Amino acid sequence: MYFHGTSKINAQGHLEIGGCDVADLAKQFGTPLYIVDEALVRQRAREYVESFRASGLKFQVAYASKAFSVMAMCAIAEQEDLSLDVVSDGELYTALQAGFPAQRIHFHGNNKTPDEINMALDANIGCFVVDNFNELYLLNALAGDKGKKVQVLLRITPGVEAHTHEYISTGQTDSKFGFDLGNGTAYLAIQEAAAQSNIELLGVHSHIGSQIFEVEGFAMAVDKVAGFAVKVREELNITFRVINLGGGIGIRYVEGDTPLPIAQYVKAITDSIINNFTNADYPLPEIWVEPGRSMVGDAGTTLYTVGTSKDIPGVRKYIAVDGGMTDNPRPALYESKYEAVLANRANESVEETVSVAGKCCESGDMLIWDLELPKAKTGDLLAVFCTGAYNYAMASNYNRIRRPAVVFVKDGAADVAVKRESLDDIVGNDVIPARLKQTSAAK
Ligand SMILES: *Cc1c(COP(=O)(O)O)cnc(C)c1O
Numbered sequence: 001m002y003f004h005g006t007s008k009i010n011a012q013g014h015l016e017i018g019g020c021d022v023a024d025l026a027k028q029f030g031t032p033l034y035i036v037d038e039a040l041v042r043q044r045a046r047e048y049v050e051s052f053r054a055s056g057l058k059f060q061v062a063y064a065s066k067a068f069s070v071m072a073m074c075a076i077a078e079q080e081d082l083s084l085d086v087v088s089d090g091e092l093y094t095a096l097q098a099g100f101p102a103q104r105i106h107f108h109g110n111n112k113t114p115d116e117i118n119m120a121l122d123a124n125i126g127c128f129v130v131d132n133f134n135e136l137y138l139l140n141a142l143a144g145d146k147g148k149k150v151q152v153l154l155r156i157t158p159g160v161e162a163h164t165h166e167y168i169s170t171g172q173t174d175s176k177f178g179f180d181l182g183n184g185t186a187y188l189a190i191q192e193a194a195a196q197s198n199i200e201l202l203g204v205h206s207h208i209g210s211q212i213f214e215v216e217g218f219a220m221a222v223d224k225v226a227g228f229a230v231k232v233r234e235e236l237n238i239t240f241r242v243i244n245l246g247g248g249i250g251i252r253y254v255e256g257d258t259p260l261p262i263a264q265y266v267k268a269i270t271d272s273i274i275n276n277f278t279n280a281d282y283p284l285p286e287i288w289v290e291p292g293r294s295m296v297g298d299a300g301t302t303l304y305t306v307g308t309s310k311d312i313p314g315v316r317k318y319i320a321v322d323g324g325m326t327d328n329p330r331p332a333l334y335e336s337k338y339e340a341v342l343a344n345r346a347n348e349s350v351e352e353t354v355s356v357a358g359k360c361c362e363s364g365d366m367l368i369w370d371l372e373l374p375k376a377k378t379g380d381l382l383a384v385f386c387t388g389a390y391n392y393a394m395a396s397n398y399n400r401i402r403r404p405a406v407v408f409v410k411d412g413a414a415d416v417a418v419k420r421e422s423l424d425d426i427v428g429n430d431v432i433p434a435r436l437k438q439t440s441a442a443k
Contacts, residue, residue, distance in 0.1 A: 204242075323404065324360050340373075
């Protein structure tokens with residue numbers, strides 16, 4: 001079994017994370033429970049920041065908050081000198097409520113509404129990553145209405161696409177995001193941005209995919225972006241001060257996943273930037289990145305209680321837990337794979353192969369197929385690893401199941417970062433219209 005961060009088996013044979021016995025956490029906070037290894041999050045943040053410092057380039061590491069957007073995580077990002085990406089008013093509000101400095105917030109998204117743009121303008125955020133022409137003109141107009149000039153990156157589609165283990169380089173990329181580099185749209189967008197009086201163009205942004213294990217795709221993107229920068233400088237006399245290379249580096253979910261060490265990824269892209277721009281006699285730009293998954297993914301563990309089981313002789317044995325696709329939709333959405341242990345019997349040897357089902361009324365509500373475990377009994381605890389990114393963030397109330405609590409653990413302390421939803425929360429926004437409120441007596 002592979003243990004991430006501070007996770008280990010303690011003297012009781014229980015899984016321990018951040019110095020906390022997870023059986024105690026289950027008793028104290030109930031299950032399902034998201035457990036975040038705070039030391040591991042901070043370690044990842046520092047790996048990014050220190051690797052960039054070593055490059056000598058100016059930089060910003062912007063945590064892509066969509067991976068796990070809660071106020072406690074924004075507070076940690078602030079303390080670790082990160083910047084923050086948001087993609088909606090809700091993520092922006094979360095960051096602002098957490099006291100995150102607005103100047104370090106970058107606003108993403110392919111369809112920002114006028115209300116969202118106004119909210120971000122009023123908050124004086126640091127940068128808008130403009131995705132399309134509609135947004136460019138709208139942002140310019142709304143900024144003008146407020147007498148403001150805003151800093152902007154243009155999101156370009158560099159024609160490099162990562163399919164996790166391989167890359168394709170195409171002339172024209174079929175994507176809903178950004179200005180296409182290959183067909184001249186990005187060039188036109190630069191000209192248009194430069195012509196808007198309330199826009200200050202800082203440079204360009206590219207994001208090629210997610211859960212990426214090799215440097216090649218990033219290096220290809222740097223080459224394309226650098227080539228574009230040089231052309232724009234020569235022909236339009238516009239110099240990019242910032243190049244943003246997006247997020248995307250992968251993490252180890254299961255055996256066989258071989259992620260890039262963060263330092264190696266940062267060295268590869270910064271070397272590539274330095275080479276490309278120095279060779280072109282171009283002032284070295286500031287480099288920004290936007291890690292999401294690699295910042296929080298392996299720091300998260302979801303703890304469940306085992307309930308029922310169903311053995312179909314010769315076919316398969318199912319065990320069911322008290323959560324499922326409502327707290328982790330990724331297996332159902334992407335066929336994502338996870339590893340897990342029986343957290344209260346973590347030393348015991350494997351006795352059988354089971355498949356872990358959730359409790360939703362969907363056959364597709366499966367968390368793990370073919371997991372080797374000791375014989376699990378009702379009441380045992382199952383810990384599923386690497387659930388820090390895109391789990392709580394994607395959780396739903398399907399079947400009116402309440403979203404779990406989130407606790408941050410560190411050095412033996414466990415603190416609630418998000419409360420478990422109550423049954424009152426479930427009906428909190430429901431209204432029965434007056435005309436439906438006839439009593440049975442009135443019928
Ligand atoms: C999703 C996203 C990220 C973060 O991606 P990870 O794979 O989680 O690192 C960064 N930038 C943009 C624009 C994104 O859409």
